[in-house]
Amino acid sequence: MIDESTLKGGGFLKLRQKDRWAVRVRVPNGDMSVEQLAALAALARRFGDGEIHLSVRQSLEIRGVRIEQFEEIKAALEQVGLGPGVCGPRARNTVVCPGVLTCRRGLNNTTELADRLTERFYAREGLPHKFKTAVSGCPASCAKPQGNDVGFMGAVEPVFDEVEGACIACGVCAGVCPTGAITLDSRGRPVIDLDKCDLDGECVSACPTGAIRASKRGWRVFLGGNFGRHPALAYEVGGVISTEDAVEFAERALEAFQRHAQGRERLRVVVDRMGLDAFLKEVRP
Template sequence: MSEKTINYERLKRGGFLRQKQKEDLFSMRLRVVGGQLTSDQLRALADASEKYGKGEVHITARQGLEISYVPFDDTEDLLDELQERDVHQGTCGPRVRGVVACQGNLICPRGLIDAQDIAKKIDEKYFAMELPGKFKFAVTGCPASCMKAQENDLGVMGGLEPKWVEDDCTYCGLCQTGCPVDAIKVEDEALYYDRDKCILCGQCLLICPTDAWIRSKEGYTIYVGGKVGKQPRLAVKLTELVDENTLFGIIERSVEFFKKEASSGERFGDTIRRVGFEEFKGFVLE
């Protein structure tokens, strides 16, 4: 083994996972925000995987990347070379993990929020933060929930509350056809909108040919306490259509609550259920 000094804390915090082989081989987990990488970063990964691994890069279930078959003696050199090319190590253990996000409204026609921007802001403030247990964020642009906001410790979803403008409506019925939850009915030159059924997806605005549906309110819907794994549980909707300042205030108080109340190794949803959802809700929505 090399006599050079190995920074074990750097490896422990930085997403290195020991492989099953008898040799000292590791998979290196990389820091990826919202699934976005530049072409220069991709070239750096290709070079690193060929030099230190087997020329392969694994895409994880959470938009992350891993270089496998890295010898233990090469871990420091690999990290240094990648960091010089703006590719940074990930994390594991009881910390905030990489933030996943969809393309959002900059690219997706159905996107209602800039999911990438929100993901970057969350990552900048919370990535790798030490917590009692692991903590996962997801940001999804609309209620289609491509990024599975309900399966994360804290999920952020774009939402839009529509408003019907009667004078602009031709009662063509396209909004009724396009509504995925039957919240709109068009009958005999009359339109009925059931707000309780509405999932805030904005599909009626997209499909209306006369702009008879407009934006009444838009913002961020927040889900808390979800997880997958051996004991999966869907998150609970905490609040809907809040503005960005309120969103980050809720995130900050949620993290504070988790730090204060969680037992070691506990997931956020388990802490909420043990302490009580109403108490948690009162704390973060004060």
């Protein structure tokens, strides 16, 4: 029989069908090797109903298993470097886009930050409610950082550097900027207004000669987003921070959430009751 401590860890969901469960499998960063996929397929055939479900948050679920089989499935997953996902009032898996490693738009290493967040608090228990995180490599926001309790978005601050690259006055930077932050001077050279810049790095990537380069690369920070019954986009808390600081921010936000939630509340409810500034004082004293 399955023991209580295993059940507490979560990672399985009761299905509508009598005595049938789904086992949620975490897919780190949404990446799996073909060996892992083949092993998962074999497990689904052996223990499940022959189908694998793709969740909306980058997990895979083997459906139709019996709860007594959970330990055996877990052990088999671990043999190929996989493990159960989480559900319930815990720190959930970090949803992440491919980021700079493969995506042409990516501005920062999303999977590195996601791994660090995972290492720090993935599956942490004893929370007032679920706690979701997401990391997106650029403002296209494919991983929806604004729709998570804490989200990060890759950001690049541009600088026009006359010494390093020879500007050929082509005007591509001004043409590519979606926020109108770049104007051209009388010689056709860019003048960048950082107040209008949304740090998407478009000019840096489009500049054919490298005369515009990144002066800073990091993360924009989002707090208190969620969907559910009362959808709310996150507050952007300002600045561009490093990967180290992003991990610290997320951890402190999680701890402040635990300290201040009254009963079963999502982070957003806590932030709105306290006020954003007051909550942020708890996060970065």
